[in-house]
Amino acid sequence: METNQILDEIREINLGYMLLAQQLLREDKATAMYRLGIGEDLANIVENLTSSQLLKMAASNMLLCRFRFDDQLIAEILSSHHRDRALAQSHATILMAGLPAEAVA
Incomplete structure (x- = not known):
């Protein structure tokens, strides 16, 4: 490219x-x-x-x-092909909710 x-x-x-x-x-x-x-x-x-x-x-x-995360666990959860996709997304959302919001410096 x-x-x-x-x-x-x-x-x-x-x-x-x-x-x-x-x-x-x-x-x-x-x-x-x-x-x-x-x-x-x-x-x-x-x-x-x-x-x-x-x-x-x-x-x-x-x-x-x-990317809002640099955590391997969150990346694996979001990219996995589990049967229960909604559960995986909920788990990732819970983990990401604990991360701090970006602030204007």
């Missing part, structure tokens, strides 16, 4: 992520903060971004979203 193509893909992912995050925050802020793994300060910033600001952020050459 060429560098320009990679950068285009990153921008597309960023834009989709930022639009989804903003929509989630505007619909149900508390649930969105939990699902996004962010604190209230960052939630307020994202929620109040103008379209122009959102597009500028999305145009970054680095991914704005990231």
Whole structure:
């Protein structure tokens, strides 16, 4: 994959992520903060971004979203093919709920 193509893909992912995050925050802020793994300060910033600001952020050459975990157990639970998928997802959700939300530095 060429560098320009990679950068285009990153921008597309960023834009989709930022639009989804903003929509989630505007619909149900508390649930969105939990699902996004962010604190209230960052939630307020994202929620109040103008379209122009959102597009500028999305145009970054680095991914704005990231994995919320670096725990092998959570990764294995989320990627496993158990018969009871709902139970596995619930287990992962419980484990991830204990992780701290990201804060604006």
